[in-house]
Amino acid sequence: MHRSAVALGATCAQLATHTMERARNVVRRYMWHLSEESGNIGWGIPEAFAETLAASELLSAEFGRILVTYIIDLGREDNYCDNALLRRSCYWACGRFAAASPLQTRMWDKWLALGLRDTDVICRGMAAWALSFYPFNPAWRQDLEPLCTRTEECLLFDGDHVYTRSVGELAADLLASWDRMWVIPRYRKKLQINWYFCDRKRV
DSSP: OHHHHHHHHHHHHHHHHHOHHHHHHHHHHHHHHTSGGGTSOOTTHHHHHHHHHHHOHHHHHHHHHHHGGGGOOOSSSSOOOOOHHHHHHHHHHHHHHHHHOTTTTTTTHHHHHHGGGOSSHHHHHHHHHHHTTSOOOGGGHHHHGGGGGOOOEEEEEOSSOEEEEEHHHHHHHHHHHHHHHTTSTTOOOOOSSOTHHHHSOOO
16 A cells, blocks of 8 residues: 555656646645545545645645644644554654655654654554654653554555554654764654655655
8 A cells, every 4th residue: 555655646646747736636635535524535635635745745835734633633624634454554644744845844853752652552653653754852752652562553665665663662762863863953863764754756
């Protein structure tokens, strides 16, 4: 599914350079599949949405701010993804786009940090993974420490392989980044993954 999302994102990025309206319609289709009107049948859509935004500066300029709304619960009519299984992918998608476009997503960490208190434990782990692309905030520690003993597995993608890490491992990784921050202010921890996230050419 992740590789298909990468391919779809690259295709949409190329489409945007030639026929922007058609590319917009693809992204609008993503949004519809993630809406309540579709019945939340958006399996694989957050990944495709993120890969499309990461691959296309044109599309991310128009639709980038929408992606994070799927993890924001305002307690009223909003885009929040109520399905916990699907919401896990939404956290991954936010992290994926944050790695590709740190400037555009620089304010998302406050919403991702709320994910450390998500009702779904795996969502908390995915939020911790996404936060690893941001400078560590000491306020996160109180939510991360209780997660370090959790053994639930999170499904991740590094650009080449789909792999799993436990919620506890992801929380511990993020806490470990704090130990380096006092040496280099606003240190951005690099995960031990394939940096296709940041190195892929955007169009």
